Amino acid sequence: CGVHYLPSVGSTNLEAMQLAFSGAPEGTVVVADEQTGGRGRQGRIWHSPAGCGLYVSVVLRPDIAPNEAPIITLLTNVAAAEAVHEMTGILPVCKWPNDVLIDGCKVAGNLTEIFLSGDVVSHIISGAGINVRPLPKRLVADLRTAPCSLEETAGKSISRVELLQAYLVRYEYWYLLVKEQGFALLLTRWKELTDVVGKELTVEVRGETFQGTVTDVSTDGMLLLQSSDGVEHRLFSGDIL
Ligand code: BTN
Structure with missing residues (x-):
């Protein structure tokens, strides 16, 4: 394992994926100052301009079924939210499935990519981007959710190295807990950090929209949405509109 630091890379997720395919063990970390093709x-x-954010990916080889993989998205979300809290004193909100928000603005997101070998999860690449300094204005215009950065929000300078440490410590804590005890405590923590349960929402999943009230998140990380006709939708991933 180990931490691979790169001043500039296309995407830390792609770099981590290549390392994983060449046999890199669980816990391998790729972190970059800049991504030229951040996904x-x-x-x-x-x-992902140089110095604006934390861009980090972790290689995981968990012993879970493919349909349990959404839990890793929630884990990444929780680790990012807790690292933000530790560095700024501000408790952010987790927005299903992968955003971390402060006052409705996006401060972090994660991209969790699952690789199968037959029916078995061979590895997962869990990538997170946390905005530390404001993006140049010309990049902000086309974003779906207005971004914000830790330094603007907290009004102080934030060390990306300390943020990385905080993130990895929280990540490892939750990952080992899930391995040893299952998903329940992580889900409880995620539900504490989200404001989505009980809300009336419209969610888009690959071009299809679902409307209803969020009743819960399932034990494997799916959003449970009950529509007005009583039908329950179990959503693996999607965009809250
Ligand atoms: C999203 O909110 O759409 C997910 C953003 C994930 C960005 C991170 S930055 C590090 C890692 N490498 C990538 O190319 N993407 C993720």
Whole structure:
């Protein structure tokens, strides 16, 4: 394992994926100052100029079923939210499935990519981007959710190295807990950090929209949405509109 630091890379997720395919063990970390092709969910771009954010990916080889993989998205979300809290004193909100918000503005996102070998999870790449300094204005215009950064919000300078340490410590804590005790405590923590349960929402999943009230998050990390006709939808991933 180990930490691979790169001043500039296309995408830390892609770099970690290549390392994983060449046999890198669980816990291998890739972190970069800048990404020239940072990737967000649903094929979006994650703007990653030098020095503006923490761009980090972790290689995991968990012994879980493919349908349990959404839990890793929530774990990444919780680790990022807790690291933000530790560094700023501000408790952010987790927005299902992968955003971390402060006052409705996006401060972090994660991209969790699952690789199968047959029916078995061979590895997962869990990447997180945390905005530390404001993005140049020209990059902000096309974003779905207005971004904010830790330094603007907290009004103080934030060390990206300390943020990385805080993130990895929280990540390892939750990952080992899930391995040893299952998903329950992580889900309880995620639910404490989110404001989504009980809300009436519209969620888009690959072009299809679902409307209803969020009743819960399932034990494997799916959003449970009950529509007005009583049908329960179990959503693996998607965009809250
Ligand atoms: C999203 O909110 O759409 C997810 C953003 C994920 C960005 C991170 S930055 C580090 C890692 N490498 C990537 O190319 N993407 C993730």
